Amino acid sequence: MSDLGIVGRQNTKQSPEYTAWARRAESLQRRSSKEFSRALDRAKKAVASGRPELAVGWCRYAASVAWFVNPGFFYCHEMEQLLAEIGQKHLRPAPVPRPSAEAPRRFLHVMSTAFESGGHTRAVSRWIEICAQHAYLERHSILISMQGDDPLPVWLRDSAQRTGGEFIEIPSGTSWLQMAAKIRSKALEFDAVVLHTHPNDPLPNLAFHDQAMPVLFFDHADDAFVLGLEAAQVVAELRAVRIDFAARYGSPPAQKVLLPLPLLDDQYALCGKSEARTKLGLPTDAVIALTIGHKLYFTPIPGYSFAAVVQSLCAGNSRVLIVAVGLSESEPFPELAQSMGGRFMPVGRITDRDRLELYYRAADVYMDAYPIGSGTAVLDAALHGLPVQRLFNPYERLMWSDDPGLDSVLRGDSGQDEYVARVLEWLEWPEEKRLELGACFRAAVLRDHCGASWKLKWLEPAVRALKAPSATSRQRTDGEEYPSLMMAGFESCGDWPAGMLVAWAALSGPLPLRIRLSGVLRSIKPLLFDTAGDRNFRKRLLMFMWLVAKCLPDPMRAPMRKIGRAVFKRI
Numbered sequence: 001m002s003d004l005g006i007v008g009r010q011n012t013k014q015s016p017e018y019t020a021w022a023r024r025a026e027s028l029q030r031r032s033s034k035e036f037s038r039a040l041d042r043a044k045k046a047v048a049s050g051r052p053e054l055a056v057g058w059c060r061y062a063a064s065v066a067w068f069v070n071p072g073f074f075y076c077h078e079m080e081q082l083l084a085e086i087g088q089k090h091l092r093p094a095p096v097p098r099p100s101a102e103a104p105r106r107f108l109h110v111m112s113t114a115f116e117s118g119g120h121t122r123a124v125s126r127w128i129e130i131c132a133q134h135a136y137l138e139r140h141s142i143l144i145s146m147q148g149d150d151p152l153p154v155w156l157r158d159s160a161q162r163t164g165g166e167f168i169e170i171p172s173g174t175s176w177l178q179m180a181a182k183i184r185s186k187a188l189e190f191d192a193v194v195l196h197t198h199p200n201d202p203l204p205n206l207a208f209h210d211q212a213m214p215v216l217f218f219d220h221a222d223d224a225f226v227l228g229l230e231a232a233q234v235v236a237e238l239r240a241v242r243i244d245f246a247a248r249y250g251s252p253p254a255q256k257v258l259l260p261l262p263l264l265d266d267q268y269a270l271c272g273k274s275e276a277r278t279k280l281g282l283p284t285d286a287v288i289a290l291t292i293g294h295k296l297y298f299t300p301i302p303g304y305s306f307a308a309v310v311q312s313l314c315a316g317n318s319r320v321l322i323v324a325v326g327l328s329e330s331e332p333f334p335e336l337a338q339s340m341g342g343r344f345m346p347v348g349r350i351t352d353r354d355r356l357e358l359y360y361r362a363a364d365v366y367m368d369a370y371p372i373g374s375g376t377a378v379l380d381a382a383l384h385g386l387p388v389q390r391l392f393n394p395y396e397r398l399m400w401s402d403d404p405g406l407d408s409v410l411r412g413d414s415g416q417d418e419y420v421a422r423v424l425e426w427l428e429w430p431e432e433k434r435l436e437l438g439a440c441f442r443a444a445v446l447r448d449h450c451g452a453s454w455k456l457k458w459l460e461p462a463v464r465a466l467k468a469p470s471a472t473s474r475q476r477t478d479g480e481e482y483p484s485l486m487m488a489g490f491e492s493c494g495d496w497p498a499g500m501l502v503a504w505a506a507l508s509g510p511l512p513l514r515i516r517l518s519g520v521l522r523s524i525k526p527l528l529f530d531t532a533g534d535r536n537f538r539k540r541l542l543m544f545m546w547l548v549a550k551c552l553p554d555p556m557r558a559p560m561r562k563i564g565r566a567v568f569k570r571i
Helices: 016-048 052-068 075-092 121-135 154-162 176-187 203-207 242-247 273-280 307-316 351-361 376-381 404-409 418-429 430-450 452-467 498-506 513-529 537-550 553-566
Strands: 104-113 139-144 166-171 191-195 216-217 233-235 255-258 287-292 321-323 344-348 364-366
Touching: 016 052, 016 075, 016 287, 052 075, 052 498, 052 513, 075 176, 075 203, 075 376, 104 121, 104 176, 104 553, 121 139, 121 452, 139 154, 139 273, 166 452, 216 452, 233 242, 233 452, 255 418, 255 452, 287 351, 287 376, 287 418, 287 513, 307 321, 307 418, 344 364, 351 430, 364 376, 364 418, 364 553, 376 404, 376 430, 404 418
Parallel strands: 104 139, 104 191, 139 166, 191 216, 216 233, 233 255, 287 321, 287 364, 321 344
Antiparallel strands: none
């Protein structure tokens, strides 16, 4: 953890607003780092006392804390080595694999949990679909370790079966070591493993502690702390900035390759723009700016406010209608829709793909989630032939949607005024000119993210790298400046008290009771009493009830949920 406290300082002359915000961010980061270190110490003691399951649980908890709010580093060699030690001691040695001159044909994609609306789940499906179309001899199987009660996407299972692969789901209630043993034994039936695991998943380090076979880690959460890097020979990064960042901040010596998100050039021949607007009840004579993203991506930071962008666009163009998918009228801008007189339309979360397609077809321009980029959505918009506006801040690049294809057409603007001015310019263009620019974006995405082009240009070199000698990462030197770490992860917490991040970590999946109780006890005071004007009473109380329910026996949780629903109807 040598990177603790190493935070590049750029733009030192900042406004008082930025200074106050930075202090809150650093306070959260210190709390995250402290809690991470405490949990890691508990994990070491559990190993020393012969309780490996408890030790893995503490590592899971620590990684959850670091995932929710970045503690100042993105990787912990000490924790990965501790997990490897547990795996080496408690799992059977793997047979030495036979060297092969042939390219891998049997792939096992390992996931923690699959979600119907999860971007990383779609990435796995698209990856396999592309290989099914352009590599007929390959077989791709999927193993999911912690699905729990979450519904399993049917389309994900179909992707694996389309290549003749298997779909393996580890039953709920399996211990950490049993899950790791299952993954390890199953993986030996394949030529290579691709990890799509969550950042707080300790299983890769347990199962592949000795790197007994070729493992590629797909770093889909490239702005967060992650576990599992030392289990892989090759780490595939979505963005070039993350390769550079990993080298500067002391990641493990696995070889780094660039592997942009895989996409499918789906043709949803539903209707044209006019018919799409009619179906959605949108005005046919407006110019529509569309944005899509989780509501947390729109949390304002000093100098960047989506509400201010909306106000400026409405003031600059009397015909503009801004449609926001993922935002509701109550969150995160409860009064914005009303104050804009109907020209800002938050439509909430949309999971129906055909309905989402209508919004893409109805739009004239696309704005990436602001100020935190939503990579998959902006690429989908470009595939639909829309001009896409992104934010680019050279000082906080981990937060924006860097992409080699999109950057080759047009890089986003770094300032809010410039960002608004470019969108207003596009809105004034004749439709033919917008379509021309949109076609350039579409061609760039087809070239770097779709079909045989993506496989030949990006995936095959990444797979070949599994057989090449690992290249040692360039180590960071003291005094080398780089974008501030405190931004990563903090944007999702806004003005929450520090104890809330501990509470979230205690809710992060299968954890022993003593760890859940520890999280509750360390969360109560900051969760309930550090209330200085943060307007989070409802969230605090709901989270507290979740925490209490998490520590109750299963038969008592249902009544607790009913009580919670009854209480919140009156708040």
